[in-house]
Amino acid sequence: MCRNEDSAMIGRVASLFWCIWNNRNDKIWNDNIQSPSQVGNMAFVVWNEWFTVHQLQRASGVTAIGLCFRDTNGHFVAGLTQWQQPSYSIVEGEALSLLHAMKEAIHRGFERVQFESDSKLLVDAIHSRRRSNSEFSLIVNDIILLMSSS
Known part of the structure; x- marks a missing residue:
């Protein structure tokens, strides 16, 4: 299917799969279920x-x-939004967000902070500690340096 469709169609199908998966999890964890038309x-x-x-960005x-x-109870403490130029790829943006979060936590004096990311590629890159010269790898290297200095 993916070979013959444009990215918009693939995106719509991916959104549908995500909503079906989310509905399934909501049923399992919260005993709440939506009708197929609601999911659609x-x-x-x-x-x-x-x-x-993404078109605007x-x-x-x-x-x-x-x-x-x-x-520790999941209550909101602080937040930050920022616009960066130039436009980065999604994975570079994920890495940049983590780097900014780490710097902001240090600036605010937060201790014993756990960082989360939904980007498996970013998490795997941090754990592998492989060096490279791509923009993504340079940001990951900065993250690793910040982790080792704390």
């Missing part, structure tokens, strides 16, 4: 929001970064 409508909304945001030539800090 949610997939449509998710895709349109994602597409709109691509046209503007900037990368948006957002992060938040929570306490």
